Every structure is written in structure tokens, then in C-alpha cells.
Amino acid sequence: MTAIGRSxxxxxxxxxxxxxxxLSRPGTIAAMLLLPCFAWISFFFLLPxxxxxxxxxxxxxxxxxxxxxxxxAPLYHKVLITTLQxxxxxxxxxxxxxxxxxxxxxxxxxxxxxxxxxxxxxxxWVDIIVRSFSWLVMLGDNGIINKAxxxxxxxxxxxxxxxxxxxxxxxxxxxxxxxxxxTLFGAMLRIDRTLTTAAKIHGANEWQAFRxxxxxxxxxxxxxxxxxxxxxxxxFYVTPALLGSPKETMIAQTIMVEATQTLDWETAxxxxxxxxVISTAIAAIYNRYFSLDRLWGGSDK
Numbered sequence: 001m002t003a004i005g006r007s008x009x010x011x012x013x014x015x016x017x018x019x020x021x022x023l024s025r026p027g028t029i030a031a032m033l034l035l036p037c038f039a040w041i042s043f044f045f046l047l048p049x050x051x052x053x054x055x056x057x058x059x060x061x062x063x064x065x066x067x068x069x070x071x072x073a074p075l076y077h078k079v080l081i082t083t084l085q086x087x088x089x090x091x092x093x094x095x096x097x098x099x100x101x102x103x104x105x106x107x108x109x110x111x112x113x114x115x116x117x118x119x120x121x122x123x124x125w126v127d128i129i130v131r132s133f134s135w136l137v138m139l140g141d142n143g144i145i146n147k148a149x150x151x152x153x154x155x156x157x158x159x160x161x162x163x164x165x166x167x168x169x170x171x172x173x174x175x176x177x178x179x180x181x182x183t184l185f186g187a188m189l190r191i192d193r194t195l196t197t198a199a200k201i202h203g204a205n206e207w208q209a210f211r212x213x214x215x216x217x218x219x220x221x222x223x224x225x226x227x228x229x230x231x232x233x234x235x236f237y238v239t240p241a242l243l244g245s246p247k248e249t250m251i252a253q254t255i256m257v258e259a260t261q262t263l264d265w266e267t268a269x270x271x272x273x274x275x276x277v278i279s280t281a282i283a284a285i286y287n288r289y290f291s292l293d294r295l296w297g298g299s300d301k
Contacts, residue, residue: 049276056269066270076254076271083250086165086240087233090172094180094229095222097173102184102221106191124178132239135171136162139243163245171239176232180225187221223290231279251275 056066070076101120105113123131138144139161146158161167191214199209237252244250251271258268 052269053273055265056273058266066266067274070267070270070274076251079249079251079254082248083234083252086168086172086248086250087230087236090169090176090233091226091230093169093173094176095184095226098177098180098184098225099218099222102181102188105181105185106188120178120181123174128175128238129242131175132171132242135167135174135243139167139170162243165244165248168240168244168248171243172233172236175236175239176229179232180229183225183228184218184221187224188218191217220290223286227283227286231283234275234279 101116105116108116136143140146141158141162143161145161146155149155150158195217196209196213199213200206204212235252236250237256240248240250241253252275255268255271255275258264258271
């Protein structure tokens with residue numbers, strides 16, 4: 001039994017000796033840890049994405065004809081312009097509202113910061129449909145705002161607050177705001193506060209130190225938050241569908257109609273592919289001119 005045990009130990013040691021060089025290679029452990037995540041992304045994202053692109057290229061009318069029809073169709077022109085207008089406006093509003101909150105988070109104490117982050121993230125934990133539907137309760141003809149205004153005697157009959165571009169913008173900004181705040185907050189935390197202190201020592205007041213030192217250093221976070229919010233806004237479907245009218249129809253709604261009502265899968269796939277190309281192009285241009293890699297520790301370009 002002793003000889004057999006020694007033989008098993010020697011075999012185990014030999015197996016370990018062969019395994020150690022493989023595990024000691026640079027990046028092997030990281031690759032093994034990332035493998036489940038890569039498999040998940042490949043199956044649930046890359047594979048459907050590839051199928052969408054393939055479906056748009058193998059339609060009965062031919063891939064070029066489908067894309068030509070989409071590019072030349074007045075409907076898609078109007079929908080795309082509406083989508084860009086709504087997304088740009090909601091991005092700007094999210095940045096304007098989110099920047100002061102993110103700055104306040106960086107200068108607050110640990111307890112107050114934790115409380116503020118809780119209020120920022122709690123809406124993010126609520127489903128988008130629930131958050132969008134809550135605006136129906138707020139802005140409807142019998143909603144809280146109209147009832148309050150009538151009760152105060154400011155108006156005699158309900159005013160149109162729902163199914164307008166403003167109701168869609170409010171819903172989009174509410175949903176996108178946590179993403180903007182968290183991105184800005186992460187970028188601001190990397191700023192060395194001793195730089196603003198040095199500016200004050202050399203005679204700058206609080207506003208001058210913020211304007212000349214802190215704000216320029218926070219611009220990578222602004223660029224990153226703008227990109228993230230804009231890309232997310234391009235694909236909004238639930239919020240404009242619930243809060244908007246046909247005038248506020250966005251590209252995701254049009255794709256959904258093509259896929260579920262007219263059952264034109266080729267056109268829906270082609271429109272989705274074009275939206276993917278537009279989003280990728282915007283991200284590439286942003287990264288080229290605004291050096292977004294600085295957000296996660298890259299060097300300046």
C-alpha cells in the first residue's frame with residue numbers, strides 16, 4: 001500500500017508540474033476568469049447581433065435594396081431626426097442636472113455621500129416600465145399635477161402635460177440621470193484635490209479654482225457620461241411609447257413595429273443594423289477626439 005501511495009503522489013506531482021507552467025503564463029488566470037462572461041456575452045449578445053445582420057443581408061429584396069429603401073424613406077428620415085433631437089436634448093439635460101450632484105458627492109463626507117448615492121441609485125433599481133408609468137400618474141389629465149393646480153385655483157381645466165415631447169424628455173432624463181451622475185462621480189474622484197488647493201494658495205477664489213482647475217480636469221468624465229447617456233437614449237422604446245404621441249416616435253419604436261406588426265423582419269434587421277453602425281461610429285469619433293480612455297486610466301492622446 002505504501003508503494004502504491006508513493007506512486008500516486010508521484011503521478012499527482014507530475015500532473016501539477018505540467019499544469020503550473022500553463023497557469024503561470026501571463027494572462028492565463030485572467031482569461032479563465034473572463035471565459036464565463038465571454039460565453040454569456042457571445043450567446044446572448046453577439047450571436048443575436050450576428051443573426052440580425054445576417055437577416056438584413058439575406059432578405060428577398062437583397063441587402064442593398066433594403067438599406068436604400070430605409071435611407072430614402074421619408075418616414076425613417078423623420079424618425080431619425082426626432083430620435084437625434086430627443087436624445088441630444090435629454091443628454092444635455094442629464095449632464096446639466098447630474099454635474100452638480102456628482103460634484104456634491106465628491107465634496108461630501110462619507111455618511112452624506114452614502115445617503116446621496118442611495119437616492120441616486122434607488123430609481124435605477126426600479127424597472128423602466130414602472131418609472132415611465134409613474135409619469136402617467138403625475139402628468140395625466142387626472143394626475144397629481146393637474147389636480148394640484150386646479151385645487152390651488154391656478155387653472156380651471158386640466159392642461160396637456162402628457163403625450164408631448166416634454167413628457168418624453170422628462171421620462172428619459174429621469175432614467176438616464178443615474179448613469180450620468182455615476183459616470184461623472186467616478187471621473188471626479190480621480191481628480192487630485194491638492195491642485196485646487198494650490199490654486200487657492202496662489203490667490204484664486206473658490207469659483208476661479210473650480211473654473212480653471214477642477215472643471216477642465218473633469219471634462220473626460222463629461223465626455224464619457226455624454227457618450228453613455230447618448231448611446232442609451234438612441235435605443236429608448238418604452239418611455240416614448242408610453243409618454244409620447246406619434247409625433248415623438250423614435251427609431252426603436254419603428255423597428256418594433258416593423259418586427260411585430262408588419263412582420264417585416266428584413267427591414268427591421270436592416271434598421272437595427274444601421275442603428276448599430278451609427279452608435280459605433282459615434283463612440284469611435286468620441287474616443288478619437290475626446291480621449292475617453294482617460295476615464296479608466298489610459299494616457300492622454
